Amino acid sequence: MNTHKLIYGRFTMKGLSSLSLVLLSALLSFSLSSCHKSEKEAQGAPSIDVEQVMEDSIVVHQSFPAVLSAASKTDVVAQINGKMLTCNYKSGEFVEKGQVLFTFESTTYRDAVKQAEAALATARSQYDYAKSQYAAMSKALEADAVSKMEVLQAESSMEQAKAAISQAEATLSTARQNLGYCTVTAPISGYITANTLDPGSYVAGGGSPVVLASIYNNNFLTAIFSLSEEQYEKLVLANGGISAPIYRTVPVTFKQNLSQAYTADLNYEAPVVERSTGTMTMKGRILNPSNELKDGMYVTVELPTGVSPKALLVKDASIGSDQLGSYLYLVNDSNKVVYTPVKTGELYQDSLRVILEGVRPGDRYVSKALLTVRAGEKINPVMAGSKKK
Numbered sequence: 052m053n054t055h056k057l058i059y060g061r062f063t064m065k066g067l068s069s070l071s072l073v074l075l076s077a078l079l080s081f082s083l084s085s086c087h088k089s090e091k092e093a094q095g096a097p098s099i100d101v102e103q104v105m106e107d108s109i110v111v112h113q114s115f116p117a118v119l120s121a122a123s124k125t126d127v128v129a130q131i132n133g134k135m136l137t138c139n140y141k142s143g144e145f146v147e148k149g150q151v152l153f154t155f156e157s158t159t160y161r162d163a164v165k166q167a168e169a170a171l172a173t174a175r176s177q178y179d180y181a182k183s184q185y186a187a188m189s190k191a192l193e194a195d196a197v198s199k200m201e202v203l204q205a206e207s208s209m210e211q212a213k214a215a216i217s218q219a220e221a222t223l224s225t226a227r228q229n230l231g232y233c234t235v236t237a238p239i240s241g242y243i244t245a246n247t248l249d250p251g252s253y254v255a256g257g258g259s260p261v262v263l264a265s266i267y268n269n270n271f272l273t274a275i276f277s278l279s280e281e282q283y284e285k286l287v288l289a290n291g292g293i294s295a296p297i298y299r300t301v302p303v304t305f306k307q308n309l310s311q312a313y314t315a316d317l318n319y320e321a322p323v324v325e326r327s328t329g330t331m332t333m334k335g336r337i338l339n340p341s342n343e344l345k346d347g348m349y350v351t352v353e354l355p356t357g358v359s360p361k362a363l364l365v366k367d368a369s370i371g372s373d374q375l376g377s378y379l380y381l382v383n384d385s386n387k388v389v390y391t392p393v394k395t396g397e398l399y400q401d402s403l404r405v406i407l408e409g410v411r412p413g414d415r416y417v418s419k420a421l422l423t424v425r426a427g428e429k430i431n432p433v434m435a436g437s438k439k440k
Contacts, residue, residue: 104413111358112354133254139154153246277330305349370395
């Protein structure tokens with residue numbers, strides 16, 4: 052009986068040792084597998100640039116739609132009847148004041164000048180004769196050689212000859228002016244439109260001037276917009292009027308992607324409020340050094356309204372948009388990407404966007420590679436400025 056117990060005991064101890072070894076081996080295999088998996092996951096997480104939501108005090112603006120008007124615009128017109136010979140410019144180019152733009156057939160007008168010059172010479176000759184006759188008659192009257200009536204007739208002839216000179220001079224001036232109209236020059240410097248008529252066309256500009264082109268001086272443009280009486284009092288008067296420093300560089304934005312940022316200098320406010328609309332006109336001057344701003348373009352004037360002491364700012368390029376609106380990819384404490392709808396405000400300093408709802412100060416957000424990340428993905432966040440150089 053003792054022998055049986057001993058054999059059974061050895062068998063039991065041996066069985067337990069084998070089982071322990073199996074369990075230990077399985078546990079070690081599981082642990083190694085988990086470690087490899089964790090390492091693989093860590094190695095597979097993409098490194099993505101992130102930044103923190105900033106909090107700052109900024110000037111707040113309110114948007115107003117406006118339209119641009121050129122500094123000056125002048126029509127180039129034909130003021131004679133005749134055939135156009137040449138058009139001496141390319142459409143859209145810059146022309147200087149006095150530059151020849153069009154020429155017209157001038158033979159008729161040159162002949163008219165010659166005729167007027169001849170008529171003037173005749174009138175002057177007749178006047179000289181009438182004047183000498185009057186002098187002679189006046190002297191003869193002293194000797195009672197002629198009657199008083201004859202002297203008066205001589206004086207009248209002299210005055211008529213003098214009036215004929217004035218008329219001939221006026222005719223010559225008109226003839227020379229019409230001859231001058233045969234050469235059409237630029238009245239101002241600026242960018243010129245396409246010509247409305249081509250060389251060879253007959254132009255009837257004698258009775259009413261015919262517009263051939265228009266020239267725009269785009270050195271600066273004026274943004275024209277309207278404010279209600281309440282807005283004017285609240286936004287302009289409350290900040291010191293348009294002479295206040297904040298209105299010297301008012302931000303303006305365009306739908307188009309332009310080469311530079313522009314600002315307007317508010318330089319005009321209408322002296323009256325239009326009764327029909329309850330609004331008043333405001334104007335701001337915008338310099339146009341690159342000539343990319345054009346008359347008639349639409350612009351948004353960002354009028355300063357006050358200061359926001361705790362505005363939340365993110366990089367504008369980090370904001371995505373879909374059918375639901377604007378969103379950011381935030382990064383939570385587990386380094387996972389979280390799709391977060393946000394309500395956006397105005398653009399600040401050309402590259403930052405005010406966030407009105409959806410984030411808190413210090414929140415981390417994906418600042419680059421928006422197209423390569425997805426919601427729920429685990430990433431290796433790389434804070435701006437922490438990259439090794």
